[in-house]
Amino acid sequence: MxxxxxxxxxxxxxxxxxxxxxxxxxxxxxxxxxxxxxxxxxxxxxxxxxxxxxxxxxxxxxxLKNFSKLLLYTPEFYKVFWNSILIVGSILLFQLLVAVPSAWAFAKFRFKGKELLFNLYVIFMLMPFQIMMLSQYIVLDGMHLMNTRLSIILPAIFSTFPVFLIYRGFADIPDDVADSARIDGANELQVLLHIGIPLGKSGILSCLVLSFLDLWNMVEQPLAFIKDKKLFPLSLYLPMLDIKNADIMLTAAIVTLIPAVFVFIIGQDFLEQGIIATALKE
Structure with a gap:
């Protein structure tokens, strides 16, 4: 049985x-x-x-003629591919510079209003883009950043999701380890660089994988904030094609999928560890 x-x-x-x-x-x-x-x-x-x-x-x-047609005779594909690389790479880099210290502060510092602030982070993380779109549009328009790559990069840098995910990895690090380093004379930056990041790398790498997969396929943000087609990422290039360009459209879809699959395969183990750590209760 x-x-x-x-x-x-x-x-x-x-x-x-x-x-x-x-x-x-x-x-x-x-x-x-x-x-x-x-x-x-x-x-x-x-x-x-x-x-x-x-x-x-x-x-x-x-x-394989369709692939040669796309890669050798479709120069606009390389333009949108570069736009995606530039946008996603910039967001991931500055996200880490913001999220890693923020997550470390939430995990290891004690300050007034910490729990309330962290709960606000979680609430903002759960809000879909449609709710925040109008306020972001007004701010970006006031800063004269509309129809630029920065209109996509800047709001994503301060996303709350990376902070939440990295926080769980830092929270699992014993306080005694960090305290012993402080007693030996290390400042907070040294503690973060030499203890926090090495021991919490599973959360950081899983954050990179999830953020890359999300950013590589984002459609709503560039569609709302970018009007110049020369600045479109790959995610908006495919909808521009029609049935008359079916060969280019289908081939571009496969080429677009390759980086996401590659990143997922490379970071699968870290992604699983990060998800498990996030699911654990304090």
Whole structure:
């Protein structure tokens, strides 16, 4: 009976996994199809009839021509790719410079109003962008930063989510370790650099992974604050394409997915450790 139950659970997970991976499989298959085959596949979308799209799961004429067309003959792709790298990289760098000291202060310092302030951080973390969009728009417009990369970078630097996630890693560090370093003459910056960051790196790295995955795919912020298409990130480049550029659109989607998959694979262990640490109660 126990074996049957285990087999049923594995079968259920296999079905769920297949359903989840099916769109990814389609996204990988379509870009290696020939242009004529893609045209036949998407022909029903351009017609007014009732035919449905039919996909050949085994391409008749597999080719990498679509990738060469994107990477060699589509210069605007490199422009939006660089925009994404610049925006995401800048946000992650300055997020750490702000979030790491803030999380260390919440975890190891005692000051009046600490619990209230931390609860406010949690409340702001739970607020969706739609609630904060108008206030951010007014502030950015007053600072004359609209339609610039800084309109995306600046608000994200002070996000509360990295502070919350890194805080859990610092909170698990025994106070005696930091106190012994202070007794030996280390100042707070030295304690943070030589004790806090090395021992709390799982929370920091998991924060980097989660933040990268979120920032790499953000759509609402650049759509609301940027009007110049030359400043668009990759997340807005794909919606600009239409069915006439299906080969470029599908290939760009795969290339866009590669950095996110790479970061997730590299940081998977740290991500799991960070999530486990965040789930623990104080």
């Amino acid at each position: 126990k074996k049957i139950r285990s087999a049923s659970i594995y079968f259920l997970f296999a079905v769920i996994g297949a359903v989840i991976l099916f769109p990814v499989l389609i996204a990988v298959i379509l870009p290696i199809q020939d242009s004529d085959e893609l045209e036949r596949t998407f022909a029903p979308l351009a017609e007014t009839g009732s035919r449905y799209v039919s996909i050949d799961y085994i391409p008749q004429y597999p080719t």
